[in-house]
Amino acid sequence: MExxxxxLRMLCAIAEHGSLTKAAAALGMLQxxxxxxxxxxxxxxGGPLFTRSGNGSVPTPLGEHVLSRARAxxxxxxxxxxxxxxxxxxxxxxxxxxxxAVLGPLAAGLLPxxxxxxxxxxVRLLSEPSNTVLADLVAGGRLELAxxxxxxxxxxxxxxxxxxxxxxxEPVFVLLPCDxxxxxxxxxxxxxxxxxDWALEPPDDNRFREYVTVACRAAGFxxxxxxxxxxxxxxxxxxSGQAIGLGQATFRVTPRIAVRPLAGNPLWESHALIWQKxxxxxxxxxxxxxxxxxxxxxxxxxxxxxxxxxxRQG
Numbered sequence: 001m002e003x004x005x006x007x008l009r010m011l012c013a014i015a016e017h018g019s020l021t022k023a024a025a026a027l028g029m030l031q032x033x034x035x036x037x038x039x040x041x042x043x044x045x046g047g048p049l050f051t052r053s054g055n056g057s058v059p060t061p062l063g064e065h066v067l068s069r070a071r072a073x074x075x076x077x078x079x080x081x082x083x084x085x086x087x088x089x090x091x092x093x094x095x096x097x098x099x100x101a102v103l104g105p106l107a108a109g110l111l112p113x114x115x116x117x118x119x120x121x122x123v124r125l126l127s128e129p130s131n132t133v134l135a136d137l138v139a140g141g142r143l144e145l146a147x148x149x150x151x152x153x154x155x156x157x158x159x160x161x162x163x164x165x166x167x168x169x170e171p172v173f174v175l176l177p178c179d180x181x182x183x184x185x186x187x188x189x190x191x192x193x194x195x196x197d198w199a200l201e202p203p204d205d206n207r208f209r210e211y212v213t214v215a216c217r218a219a220g221f222x223x224x225x226x227x228x229x230x231x232x233x234x235x236x237x238x239x240s241g242q243a244i245g246l247g248q249a250t251f252r253v254t255p256r257i258a259v260r261p262l263a264g265n266p267l268w269e270s271h272a273l274i275w276q277k278x279x280x281x282x283x284x285x286x287x288x289x290x291x292x293x294x295x296x297x298x299x300x301x302x303x304x305x306x307x308x309x310x311x312r313q314g
Contacts, residue, residue, distance in 0.1 A: 005077060006136050007041055008070035010034065011049065015067055018056035026157060029132055029205040077140075078159075094118060094144075094280040100126040100134045101147035102206075103231055105250045105299030106167065106271055106292055110147065113291035117284055131156045132205045138162055138274050145275045145288075149248075152268055154207040161277045163285075167292045170249040172267035173305060176258045177241040183258035186308075190266050194221035199243035202228045212246065215266045249306040250299040259305040271296060 013023040014034075024034040042049050049063035059067055097118055101107035107127065114123045126143065128134050134146040139159045150156055150166075158164055174188050182188045194216075200223075203209040209225075216223045227234070227243050237243040239256040248269065251259050273292055275281045281288050300306050 003041075005074070005140060007037075008074055009136075010037060011041075011063070011067055012070055012074065014038070014050060014057055015059055015063075018058070020052070020057055023057075027132060027205075030203055030207060030210070032203075033205055078161075094121050097121045097123045097145065097280065098126065098143045099123060099145045099147075100128050100137055100143045102129055102131065102134070102149045103127070104147065104149055104248060104271055105296055106147035106273070109295040109299060110292055113295065114145075117287055117291065118280065121280075129201070130205055135159075135162065135274060138276060141276065141279075144279050145273065145281060147292075148272050148274060149206065150270045150272055151206070151208060151211045152270075154211055156274075158274055162274050163277050164272055164274045165285075165289055166270045166272045167289070168296045169268060169270040170306070171261060171265040171309070172246050172269055173249050173251065173259050173261055173309075175235075175238050175245045175247045175251065176260060177238055177244070178256045178258050179241060180244065180258065182260065185260065186312075187261045187263045189263040190216060190219040191221065193223075193244060194219075196224070196244040197226040197242065198223045199227035199229060199234045199237045199245045200225050201230060201234065212267065219266065249309070250296070250303050251305075252302065253304065259303070261305065261309045 017023045021031050024031040047062045050057040131148045137143040176183045238245050
């Protein structure tokens with residue numbers, strides 16, 4: 001198995017915190033996902049890297065050997081990345097911009113403004129659902145910019161050389177089949193969805209499922225998730241009347257799907273950009289943020305449900 005930088009950071013985090021749970025929180029991951037990654041790494045390296053007990057996680061001799069190398073390598077890699085990015089920042093005309101994004105209005109929507117900001121650059125898009133992966137790619141200099149989606153209390157940790165700016169914060173809306181009784185309401189209490197068959201994306205390191213589950217339990221129920229699927233399949237399940245789901249307030253108008261606010265706005269999310277402090281956007285930050293805000297507002301203008309919600313909020 002070939003070791004990657006993210007593996008080294010994972011091992012250092014476990015050793016530093018002495019706990020997989022605490023390390024997962026520091027890395028912005030779910031603990032089961034971190035455990036699976038560690039198990040795969042141990043299988044690839046041929047032995048356990050940590051002994052785990054009620055007192056926490058302690059490196060084995062093999063783990064200490066790998067950690068000693070990781071602690072020597074990571075500062076050098078970080079320094080190399082920072083130096084290269086600082087050097088690239090002095091280039092007025094970068095030849096390539098690698099842009100990563102989660103699903104949302106900033107993903108494809110930001111491509112035309114980026115090409116106008118940097119006309120000499122070849123702008124490429126990487127679609128990636130994981131905030132953690134995007135942050136790691138930006139920190140490692142493999143992406144120059146990324147758009148992420150965060151939730152209150154589950155914000156992404158980023159390295160000091162990575163800059164973040166929140167473009168907009170919006171409520172999470174419910175997505176219903178058009179013939180669902182609640183589709184006729186102007187807003188839907190979360191508790192009214194207790195008996196529904198839910199369709200949600202699988203749990204990931206963005207921790208949206210955890211965030212939703214906590215809110216539903218506060219409303220007196222645990223969501224009955226009957227379907228786990230990616231965005232396209234979720235839309236099909238909801239439009240065909242088989243499930244209910246959750247979506248961004250800027251969710252595009254889709255046949256047979258009613259987009260409605262949740263009463264009391266129990267769920268929120270933030271669209272944010274992250275980039276390298278010394279990367280090609282270092283001197284373009286105000287223009288970059290202004291362009292992203294315009295893209296977001298254009299998406300709001302295409303969402304009747306969001307516009308109505310805004311009007312009611314005054």
